[in-house]
Amino acid sequence: MRCLTDFEVPNDGEISLCEINGRMHAMNYNYANVNAFTNTVENYPKIHITRNLLHPVSSGDEGRALFLPVNVSFLKQLTQVYYEQGLVGVTHRFHPQSVDRFERYSSPSLINEVSQARNWSCDTIRCITWHPYVPKLAVATCDDNVRIFSGDDNSITPLLRTKQQRNITCIAWRPLSNTELAVGHENGIIVWNVDPNSSVARPSISNAMILQRIEHRPVVSIAWSPKGDKLISVAACDNTILVWDVELDKTSSLKRPGGSGNILVKWSPTGEKLFTCTNGLTFRVWDCRTWENERWSVLDGRVQSACWSNCGTTLLFATNIEPIIYGVIVKNDLIFSSDVETSSTQAIPLFDATKIDIDGVLVGGPVQCMESDPKGKHLAVLFQDTSCVAVFNIVREPGLQLIASSLVTGLPEEKSSTISFVQKFDAGACLTIGWSSGRIQYYPIVYTDLASNSDSNQTSNTSLYSSFSVSSFNK
């Protein structure tokens, strides 16, 4: 098993900017400019969400600070507590210890624990997602807003904000649509309809669809089917997985024993398989035709993060305890498209990410979040307690392997909070990193012949690409 010593860190005082033809380029951060190396990300929006751009969050408790506590009779207290906090509050008043067991969760701390974003509760950027077809980026911030940036400098930045949208956990663009964005938050899901032509900076909630079920809270992960007709959501305190027909507000539920909640759902890019994991030992891979599942379990802890390869047959995952990245080959039931006959019987450990010190930079540790690029050639990994982002090459021939590629470091005081890949990037792959300072960095991984190829020929030749990249990785 390979380990993190294969990585190289940029020199002191430099930050990683891009990777061109397999070679990482870094520059001193005072005059770092990625456009000096490549023009592929020139048109992307420059985003830095500083603290003073955030809108204040109203918690609803401001009024309380104005009043002083007084002594009233116990019965009166109870009535008041009942009006403000309901029955649970009253029981809490009677017997504080007993209620903690019944109280289902305290939402923010629970979300913080299971979230894909690092330091979810404090960092500015909670989640970023690229539109599948156009260069448009949705950014969820800690003030419960979603901003949509597009490359055009003159265009406005729509701000999605509403009272119902509290504690955003995940966002997802709807496939086969230009306008729709699903936002998963503490109490449910809101599917916004953001018209790119309209000049409204704050789209109204009346154009949105609000999906919620009382027992399905807090929604921590959502995924659209690749055809855009179904939406799947999982909640940390509900072991039922809901499949939504969004427009009709209808659900079917997938329910299997194991765990008291689910924390992650990922639809394979081909649409045939679905990955879900519980907050216990088990995770499942569903077949989306019959909705039967394969049950897997980890030895200890729970699956923290996972991602599919582009072909939908390989699943990479990592648990929240061990610093090891595993791979699973998933059986493909469809007769004519299967290259792989059976699922692997056990997960293959691919990479040991134990925390090490490379030239004074701490790297590795348990994984927080991992994403693979749409072409399935690269894997980006965000760690729980170190601030660098590690980029790997995924090699399938002769066997599934992860090969260290580069380390992306930020400014000295910055920590990475969340990562995402650009969905449509002809020249290779482009990793997008949200740093704790509110800065969003693009880290393009460019292959120059691909870039020139895509310039001359609008439709990129995928067969050429695959032959090229395999040879380049195997050398």
Next chain:
Amino acid sequence: MALPVAGRRSVPECDGQNYCLNEGAFFLIISGFWTGLYYFLKVYISEKHLTFPVIYQRKVLQLKARILPLLKESFALSLWPTFYFTILYWCWGGDLTYNFNRTFGILENAKESMPSLIYLHLWMFGAIYYFNMSLMRFFFNLFLTEPVEFPLFKETPESLCLQESITLQDLPIVQSLACLDLHSLAQWSKSRRQAFFSLSQPGGHPHNWNSLIENVLKLLNEYTEVLNKSVESPELSKPVQVPAVPPCAIRPPDRFRNLRNMCLTPPDPGTIDVEISHSPLPGFGLPSVLAEKLKQKFQAVLNVIKMLLGINFLFGELPQASVQKCLANGHIIVWISQGVSVLACASIAEDRYGIVQKDLPGIITTLQGLDRLNKMPALARKMAGYDDFNYRMKGAVTSAVKRSLFNLCMTFSAYMKEFPLGKDVVLYLQTVYKA
């Protein structure tokens, strides 16, 4: 249901008289009639259509997932008839027992009063009745909505195949299942898709695809026509507009189906269609024209009378009703439009003979026609409200059609310019898909 209770107390002490009425049992038996009637009126008549689940799982799993909610629902729903019955009995129960006693010659029993627990019994029996009925409906739904794989070829002349079943409006469930099958086959089954992209032997004609696309377009066009009608019907005097099909959209008569348009260009403006009309002989023409005119006038007067007297309102088909009927069948359109678009998109890689090409402009134009749904004034949110089924179904249909068009535009984006499409269609596509 009330029998065990009645049986237990069938011989109450009635001051030595032989027969007297046990009011509790009587109350429960009558309540049984009432609950049945109430359910029949409230649920059975009004909720007729089957609902397809979002995803179809094994039956046991569906039953397991549904049984507890059903039980809860039954208890909640049966509260109302129980409540109504209690009030009704309180008002007219006395008369009822009196009449009953008189009819059967039963002696009055003044002593016995109903136990208070009987209301709980009443509620429970109501709930059990509701639960039974909803379980029956659930099973009915479960077994009928099970996806079926239709054969793609006709084995015997009587047997049904997928292509035919799509337009089978007399058997809505078969039609729905066929549409669902088309949707899933387009998405999942390469081998079954191949049946449409192959030529039949002997002859080498794409019969399978032709019959499929003919039926699909027919269904979609009929749907659009009904929508058009319901938009226009308030003004009766207006002539019925033919749905705007651009001249170049390819909808050849069925006998030309097997000819492929190789160049896919709009008809050459140089050629002029010559309409040959046989002019009727002058001597016989005039009276028939007159008769026709008179008939039209008569019809117009009749229409006005009907409208003025409200006959139309009472007996005719309301425009709103046809829209509602359309929307009740919305799921069919959702599946069909997605199925056909996925199938057409798959053709770019799998269709070796270019069978699908010639029908693409037709498919796009027809799908665009469904946008009419957005122009229904009755379905604007202000009129309908959030929770209205029609409003939501409208959203589902329009969104599915948009996604289908988007998929087609994205897959064929390089060739879009080559398709002969009407101007309004192109404009519409630009709003849906901006590259």
